[in-house]
Amino acid sequence: MSDHDQVKMTTMNYEPDRPPAENPLKIEDLTLRDGHQSLFATRGRTEDMIPVAEKMDEVGFWAMEVWGGATFDTMHRFLNEDPWERIRTLKRYIKKTPFSMLLRGQNLVGYRNYADDVAEAFVERAAENGMDIFRTFDALNDYRNFETVVPVIKKCGKHFQGCICYTMTEPRLGGKVYNLDYYVAKAKALEDMGADTICVKDMAGLIAPYDAYDLIKALKENCKVPIHLHSHFTSGMSPMSHLKAIEAGVDIIDTCMTPYAYRTSHAAIEPLVMTLLGTSRDTGFDIHKLAEINEIFEKEIMPKYKHLLDDSKVSIIDINVLLHQTPGGMLSNLVNQLREMDALDKIGEVYKELPRVRKELGQIPLVTPTSQIVGIQTVNNVLFDDENERYKMITDQVKDLCYGLYGKTAVPIDAEVQKKALKGYERGEEPFTGRPAEILEPELSKAKEEIGDLAIDEDDLLLYAIYPVTGKRFLKWKYGKETPPPEVMPKTLDEAKKEEEMVRKARAGELVEKKTGELPPKSENLRTFNVFMDNEYYEIGVDEVGGSPVIAYAQPMSAAAPAPAAPQSAPAAPAPAAAPSTPAEKPAEKPAETAPAAPAGSVDGTPLVAPMPGMIVDYEKAVGDAVEEGETVVILEAMKMENALPAPCSGTIQAINFSSGDSVRKSDVLCVIG
Ligand code: CO
Numbered sequence: 001m002s003d004h005d006q007v008k009m010t011t012m013n014y015e016p017d018r019p020p021a022e023n024p025l026k027i028e029d030l031t032l033r034d035g036h037q038s039l040f041a042t043r044g045r046t047e048d049m050i051p052v053a054e055k056m057d058e059v060g061f062w063a064m065e066v067w068g069g070a071t072f073d074t075m076h077r078f079l080n081e082d083p084w085e086r087i088r089t090l091k092r093y094i095k096k097t098p099f100s101m102l103l104r105g106q107n108l109v110g111y112r113n114y115a116d117d118v119a120e121a122f123v124e125r126a127a128e129n130g131m132d133i134f135r136t137f138d139a140l141n142d143y144r145n146f147e148t149v150v151p152v153i154k155k156c157g158k159h160f161q162g163c164i165c166y167t168m169t170e171p172r173l174g175g176k177v178y179n180l181d182y183y184v185a186k187a188k189a190l191e192d193m194g195a196d197t198i199c200v201k202d203m204a205g206l207i208a209p210y211d212a213y214d215l216i217k218a219l220k221e222n223c224k225v226p227i228h229l230h231s232h233f234t235s236g237m238s239p240m241s242h243l244k245a246i247e248a249g250v251d252i253i254d255t256c257m258t259p260y261a262y263r264t265s266h267a268a269i270e271p272l273v274m275t276l277l278g279t280s281r282d283t284g285f286d287i288h289k290l291a292e293i294n295e296i297f298e299k300e301i302m303p304k305y306k307h308l309l310d311d312s313k314v315s316i317i318d319i320n321v322l323l324h325q326t327p328g329g330m331l332s333n334l335v336n337q338l339r340e341m342d343a344l345d346k347i348g349e350v351y352k353e354l355p356r357v358r359k360e361l362g363q364i365p366l367v368t369p370t371s372q373i374v375g376i377q378t379v380n381n382v383l384f385d386d387e388n389e390r391y392k393m394i395t396d397q398v399k400d401l402c403y404g405l406y407g408k409t410a411v412p413i414d415a416e417v418q419k420k421a422l423k424g425y426e427r428g429e430e431p432f433t434g435r436p437a438e439i440l441e442p443e444l445s446k447a448k449e450e451i452g453d454l455a456i457d458e459d460d461l462l463l464y465a466i467y468p469v470t471g472k473r474f475l476k477w478k479y480g481k482e483t484p485p486p487e488v489m490p491k492t493l494d495e496a497k498k499e500e501e502m503v504r505k506a507r508a509g510e511l512v513e514k515k516t517g518e519l520p521p522k523s524e525n526l527r528t529f530n531v532f533m534d535n536e537y538y539e540i541g542v543d544e545v546g547g548s549p550v551i552a553y554a555q556p557m558s559a560a561a562p563a564p565a566a567p568q569s570a571p572a573a574p575a576p577a578a579a580p581s582t583p584a585e586k587p588a589e590k591p592a593e594t595a596p597a598a599p600a601g602s603v604d605g606t607p608l609v610a611p612m613p614g615m616i617v618d619y620e621k622a623v624g625d626a627v628e629e630g631e632t633v634v635i636l637e638a639m640k641m642e643n644a645l646p647a648p649c650s651g652t653i654q655a656i657n658f659s660s661g662d663s664v665r666k667s668d669v670l671c672v673i674g
Helices: 031-039 050-057 071-078 083-093 116-129 149-155 180-192 209-222 238-247 269-276 287-304 319-324 328-340 344-360 370-384 396-403 415-421 444-454 458-466 468-478 493-507
Strands: 026-029 063-068 099-103 133-136 159-165 197-202 227-231 252-255 527-533 536-545 548-557 606-609 614-619 632-638 641-646 651-656 669-673
Touching: 026 269, 031 063, 031 071, 031 099, 050 083, 050 287, 063 071, 063 083, 063 133, 071 083, 071 468, 083 099, 083 116, 083 458, 099 116, 116 149, 116 444, 116 458, 133 149, 149 159, 159 180, 180 197, 180 209, 197 209, 209 227, 209 238, 227 238, 238 252, 238 269, 252 269, 269 287, 287 493, 319 344, 328 344, 328 370, 344 370, 370 396, 370 641, 396 415, 396 641, 444 458, 444 468, 458 468, 468 614, 632 669
Parallel strands: 026 063, 026 252, 063 099, 099 133, 133 159, 159 197, 197 227, 227 252
Antiparallel strands: 527 536, 536 548, 606 669, 614 632, 632 641, 651 669
């Protein structure tokens, strides 16, 4: 071991109170942000962080990441939690360890660049609420997108951690675009901006151990500030990369507590503590303390979240990252999107198309939001293009990217794709090359006007400014103007355990008592009824036998719209009800008009159907408005990307079936044009 430049065996004292090492490796714990974001769809609730908070504060972490990234979105959208309140609550329990947040540069905690006034106010409020370290990244590594937030971070006296998104065009570090020179130049640029630390952000777990060594060594030689490595486990390489980075002198490494570690998350802390015990880079952590925390997670917290873990595969390593460089989160999004569209068989084509789309869009790193931008455009291309035309359905975000609204891409965007995307683009057909937010109008005063008294303070206002549709809905829940639906309410440990038991029984086939025996013959008195439930209907035959009616058969029928997708966590339950094999005689005229949620059901005209599942952002037209073929009628958000859906024909809007904020399934009729 003495051969390694940075790590030497120094002591045989392994007691918890051993004297500090020469140059202890610093650890940032990610459990309460990236950990549950990576493994449990960011669904961790504040109440489930409190039982471990004080103990985690005692470990000696350099920082704990507890906020930012997807938490802000998920909390108000799915958990009925005020994101700002989480910082204040955790601060009451975690008093010594600095808090870190993931800030998406000018995208803040959303998916587009916000105007400067929103960005400034957001950073100020985050600092005021208790944030200490601002881990700041830009998906294009275009640091002009830091120019607004960094001075505010500094003004508030907080720590600016500048990130370099790690990406590649080759199987290993190098090549024409993302080589050592590229990363060193980016690091120097961050140092010039006043970065207090520099973080290599390897969001897909792409960095190979020897590349990590070379990269960290080069950064240590060229930069004065501490170097931090954030490398997801996804590909399985990160524990090896961590060790090589430590040998190259890395200052800080990111890990998770064991129950939140591995898979698409990060390596666990405990093996690293043991690896470095007694060396010059000893973390100094007490492994027994870590074990106590893990026990609380396992017994009191994990039962509520286990069902969210994607256990469809036994393997904890995602080979696809090594093959296709597709980040874990992006991959599961793509798979879900394809599954909901009944096109899972196209995944191979998606893998083939993805590097092509990425290259055409300027060889950009794949990280939120560019992973979604490239991902959904790839899905659109695979599903909607034909041999004569590519990029048939271009998302608004791809148009914005082509215009320059996200910043400068590593290599120029393909000229033909750019031209097509910008045809008729509202800001102009000539791309813009300045700092993106320069051309964004201030947004706060307009937001204030729109939301009015529903936003009590600036935190509410920012929530609305960043997430207008779901933010407004949350504020209505928060101030008792609307009752939150049951699915956003927290579960107790008891309820979670009961649910788990139900799922186990369902899986074992113990939930449904199957009737055995012969079917009675149908009499000529058999009468049929259509029973409508949500978006399905059942045809039921009722026969009166000995005075009491008997349900002869019940069979789900496919209505015009597909049956609602099963909830994510639903077990593969047996078919509902006892449906005898007798096929139902269909009603003479199968009523297509009985489509669900169809106030427009009886309206004549051409339907505009949802090409994919998603959420309605807004209708640009109202009933009675005239539209031209191709004109945008409705904006549909799918996988966080907005799609402007054009009118399939010219005419007048006869009916509108949904409103802003509604979720729709593929093929739902969004409106009718006649
Ligand atoms: Co991460």
